[in-house]
Amino acid sequence: MTDFPFDAVLFDCDGVLVDSEPITARVLTEMLNELGWAITFEEATRIFTGKAVRDELPLIQARTGVALAPEWFAQFRERRNGALDRELREIPGAPDAVRSLHQTLSGRIAVASGADRRKVELQLAKVGIAECFGERVFSGHEMPRSKPHPDVYLAAASALGVDPRRCAVVEDTVTGATAGVAAGATVFGYSPSANGHSSAEALREVGVAHVFTDMAQLPGLLAGWAAAR
Numbered sequence: 316m317t318d319f320p321f322d323a324v325l326f327d328c329d330g331v332l333v334d335s336e337p338i339t340a341r342v343l344t345e346m347l348n349e350l351g352w353a354i355t356f357e358e359a360t361r362i363f364t365g366k367a368v369r370d371e372l373p374l375i376q377a378r379t380g381v382a383l384a385p386e387w388f389a390q391f392r393e394r395r396n397g398a399l400d401r402e403l404r405e406i407p408g409a410p411d412a413v414r415s416l417h418q419t420l421s422g423r424i425a426v427a428s429g430a431d432r433r434k435v436e437l438q439l440a441k442v443g444i445a446e447c448f449g450e451r452v453f454s455g456h457e458m459p460r461s462k463p464h465p466d467v468y469l470a471a472a473s474a475l476g477v478d479p480r481r482c483a484v485v486e487d488t489v490t491g492a493t494a495g496v497a498a499g500a501t502v503f504g505y506s507p508s509a510n511g512h513s514s515a516e517a518l519r520e521v522g523v524a525h526v527f528t529d530m531a532q533l534p535g536l537l538a539g540w541a542a543a544r
Contacts, residue, residue, distance in 0.1 A: 318541075321481060322420075322477040322478070322481040323424060323481070324416050324482070324483045324484075325426075325427045325484045325495070325500065326484075327427065327428060327429075327484075327487060328435050328438060329428065330365075330505070331406060331409065331505055332405065332409045332410075332413065332438070332439070333405055333409070333439075335399060335403055335438060336360065337360070339395055339399070340364065341398070342391070342395045343363060343391070344359040346387075346390075346391055347359065352378045354378075365487075365488030365489065365513070366429065366462075367462075368391065369388065396434060399437060400437065403441045405442040408529060408531035409530045412530050413447050423477065425452070426453065427471040428454055428467070429455040429490070432452065432457065435452055436452060451471070455467045462493070463490045464497065465479075465495070465498035468482070468497075479500050480499040482500040483500065483501050483502075484498070484500040484501070485503050486504060486518075486523070487513065488512065488513045489521050493522075502522065503523065503524060503525050503526075503533070504518035504519070504525070505527060506526050506527075506528060507529070
C-alpha cells in the first residue's frame with residue numbers, strides 16, 4: 316500500500332504481543348521473597364513491569380541486603396523461561412495484526428524489546444509469529460542504554476532503513492512509550508483493562524499519540540491514521 320501513512324511498524328513484545336508480564340512478575344516475586352524481600356505480586360508488577368530487572372539491581376540489593384551475583388540472574392532467566400514455555404499465551408488479536416501489517420508493509424516490521432533476546436525469541440516462537448520478524452528482533456540488553464532511552468527503537472529503524480519519524484511504535488507501558496517518543500516515532504499505546512499495562516492517562520502524559528484497547532484494531536487504526544488527524 317503506497318498510501319499507508321507509516322514506513323514501518325516497531326512492536327514492543329511483552330504486554331503487546333504476548334501476555335508475559337504476569338508470569339514474569341510471579342517468578343520474580345517468588346525469587347525476591349526467597350532473598351528476604353517480602354514483596355507482593357502487585358508490588359512487583361507495579362515496580363518492574365516495562366523495565367529490565369538488571370536495571371533495578373540497586374533497588375533489589377537495597378531491599379534484600381544481598382549483592383546479587385550473575386548466577387542469580389541466570390537462575391531467574393531459567394525459571395522465568397521455563398514458566399513462559401509452559402504458560403505463555405498471545406495477546407488476543409496480536410498475531411493476526413502482526414501478519415496483516417507484515418503483508419501491508421512488505422516485511423518492514425520489527426520487535427524492539429527491553430528484554431533479553433532469548434526471551435523475546437522464545438515468546439515469538441511460542442505464539443507462532445517468529446517468521447514474521449525473522450532477524451528483525453532487537454533487544455535493549457544489546458544496546459548502550461535500554462528503555463526508557465530510545466536506543467533500541469533507533470537501532471530497529473536504522474536496520475530497516477527507515478527514518479524513525481516515519482515509524483509507528485506500539486507500546487503498553489510508560490517506560491516503553493517514553494523510549495518510542497524519544498526516538499521521534501508516532502507511539503500507539505495499547506491499554507486494555509488487564510493488569511500490567513500502563514493506564515491510558517499515563518501513556519498520554521508521556522506523549523502517546525493514540526490509546527487503543529483491542530489489538531485487532533491496530534491495522535485499521537494505523538492505515539487510517541493520516542485521515543484521522
